[in-house]
Amino acid sequence: MTHQTLIEIRQITRTDLISNRIILHPTTLRINDGDRIGLVGPSGSGKSTLLRSLALLDPIESGNHLFLGEEVPSESIPKFRRFTTYLPQHAITFEGTVRDNLTLPFSFGVTTESYSEDGALMYLRKFGRDSTFLDLIATSLSGGEQQLMAFIRCLLINPNIILFDEPTASLDSETESQFENVLEDWFRNEDERQMKPRAFIWSSHDASQLDRLANRILTMNEGKIKEEGVAT
Amino acid sequence: MINHNISEIDAQYVSLLTDHALALGQSVNLSAGGIHLSWMEVAIAATLLVINMLVSLFLQLGIARQLITSSVRMTIQLALIGLVLKQIFAIALISPVLVLAGVMTVIAGVSAVRRINTHYRTIYSTAIFSIWISSWIVTGITLLAILKPEPWYRPSVLIPLLGMVLGNSLTGISLGLERFLSEIKQNREKIETLLCLGATRWESCRSSMIQATRAAMIPILNTMSVAGIVSIPGMMTGQLLAGAEPMEAVRYQIMIMFVIAAAIALGTVTSLALAYRKVTSTQHRINWTELQTRNQ
Numbered sequence: 001m002t003h004q005t006l007i008e009i010r011q012i013t014r015t016d017l018i019s020n021r022i023i024l025h026p027t028t029l030r031i032n033d034g035d036r037i038g039l040v041g042p043s044g045s046g047k048s049t050l051l052r053s054l055a056l057l058d059p060i061e062s063g064n065h066l067f068l069g070e071e072v073p074s075e076s077i078p079k080f081r082r083f084t085t086y087l088p089q090h091a092i093t094f095e096g097t098v099r100d101n102l103t104l105p106f107s108f109g110v111t112t113e114s115y116s117e118d119g120a121l122m123y124l125r126k127f128g129r130d131s132t133f134l135d136l137i138a139t140s141l142s143g144g145e146q147q148l149m150a151f152i153r154c155l156l157i158n159p160n161i162i163l164f165d166e167p168t169a170s171l172d173s174e175t176e177s178q179f180e181n182v183l184e185d186w187f188r189n190e191d192e193r194q195m196k197p198r199a200f201i202w203s204s205h206d207a208s209q210l211d212r213l214a215n216r217i218l219t220m221n222e223g224k225i226k227e228e229g230v231a232t
Numbered sequence: 233m234i235n236h237n238i239s240e241i242d243a244q245y246v247s248l249l250t251d252h253a254l255a256l257g258q259s260v261n262l263s264a265g266g267i268h269l270s271w272m273e274v275a276i277a278a279t280l281l282v283i284n285m286l287v288s289l290f291l292q293l294g295i296a297r298q299l300i301t302s303s304v305r306m307t308i309q310l311a312l313i314g315l316v317l318k319q320i321f322a323i324a325l326i327s328p329v330l331v332l333a334g335v336m337t338v339i340a341g342v343s344a345v346r347r348i349n350t351h352y353r354t355i356y357s358t359a360i361f362s363i364w365i366s367s368w369i370v371t372g373i374t375l376l377a378i379l380k381p382e383p384w385y386r387p388s389v390l391i392p393l394l395g396m397v398l399g400n401s402l403t404g405i406s407l408g409l410e411r412f413l414s415e416i417k418q419n420r421e422k423i424e425t426l427l428c429l430g431a432t433r434w435e436s437c438r439s440s441m442i443q444a445t446r447a448a449m450i451p452i453l454n455t456m457s458v459a460g461i462v463s464i465p466g467m468m469t470g471q472l473l474a475g476a477e478p479m480e481a482v483r484y485q486i487m488i489m490f491v492i493a494a495a496i497a498l499g500t501v502t503s504l505a506l507a508y509r510k511v512t513s514t515q516h517r518i519n520w521t522e523l524q525t526r527n528q
Contacts, residue, residue, distance in 0.1 A: 017521045082430040092425040105429040
């Protein structure tokens with residue numbers, strides 16, 4: 001059974017303009033519906049650069065970036081980022097309560113959808129929190145709680161693809177396990193009325209975690225994808 | 233730190249504005265209230281620097297030499313501009329007036345950038361263009377619709393008026409650009425998070441733009457709110473010293489405050505719009521490589 005290709009990059013390169021060093025050599029990759037891609041490699045190997053390029057956060061110097069077979073027009077990039085969102089290692093919180101942070105993505109012109117308190121509560125319960133969590137000041141949360149909030153904020157916009165950049169590096173093992181369970185629910189469309197295309201890339205240094213989560217493994221080194229394998 | 237003191241800038245033009253009021257034949261009567269100042273009397277004022285010198289020596293501040301250098305430099309600069317203005321006022325032709333106005337504008341634009349820490353490649357053209365547009369439009373409206381001198385380019389009116397507008401605009405543009413660029417640089421992760429959640433480039437930078445516009449407007453708002461209570465503004469002081477009738481001096485001061493506030497708003501918005509277009513991309517991301525810290 002062939003799965004629909006969601007994102008395809010062809011021969012994309014990135015250069016650090018200050019040092020003039022190539023940080024991503026010509027890279028080709030397809031992300032298909034149903035892909036659970038583990039991304040490994042030492043620090044500085046180009047993992048974050050690849051994820052940022054996939055999210056169109058950095059300029060494409062050469063090569064092509066295609067979403068559903070077509071290049072994304074400039075004016076559609078905010079909409080593309082609702083389909084393909086990037087979650088960095090360190091959660092970013094904004095002023096106000098957790099609820100203020102969760103409603104933020106619904107204040108943008110790109111969407112006509114509104115914030116769902118029920119949806120937020122459903123995810124909070126999966127992390128063992130209740131509605132009082134919504135009224136806490138976001139910046140006063142622990143690093144791990146901030147990361148949970150950022151993950152829920154990301155899930156509430158209901159993306160098709162999530163690009164995770166070492167998201168559980170600062171979490172304890174119990175929260176990490178909850179995080180993975182919520183990811184599985186999202187991936188299987190557990191909470192949706194209809195099946196939507198789903199895929200993710202998970203960057204990590206933890207091989208055992210990638211064995212649990214991934215069905216494809218990409219190994220990066222010195223700005224290149226050195227090998228691609230199947231998770232055991 | 234960027235100098236917020238608008239009165240200091242005004243003070244440079246006090247004598248010229250007195251001249252302007254005289255040229256318009258309005259209420260200034262040197263024989264009644266004006267006091268002629270000779271170079272000898274200026275020299276007596278210079279002896280007050282001894283206080284600064286003593287403070288510096290007593291507290292070992294190490295700025296005595298700098299005080300002398302700055303004082304000499306200020307005296308020479310003002311004497312030279314005085315000579316230039318004297319010639320231009322005497323000739324009263326449009327071309328030297330516009331050349332001097334152009335030179336003043338370019339210097340103001342360059343000065344606006346000098347104290348900004350975060351730069352991008354074309355920041356000088358941004359500042360010069362913004363200060364040119366804002367100051368010349370506002371000065372033009374003031375000359376043609378409010379003061380209406382004959383001819384419209386009368387140097388004793390145009391030059392001091394433009395000087396005051398430029399001095400205040402450059403402060404606003406400088407403060408606005410500094411705040412905007414440093415906000416963008418310091419909040420990189422927040423801005424990218426907003427972009428990742430579907431914000432447009434404008435939505436991701438809006439907070440920084442608001443902060444920057446506020447920062448640029450604060451000095452003139454402060455000056456306007458305390459004018460006449462805490463301080464007598466520079467232009468009014470000059471006219472009063474020259475013997476102007478107080479209500480006439482007040483009307484001039486109110487008018488110039490409105491003119492300056494408009495120039496700052498126009499200059500700030502123009503410069504921020506240009507900076508925003510330069511540091512963001514139509515592909516809804518930030519051009520991080522454009523942003524460089526000074527001396528890097």
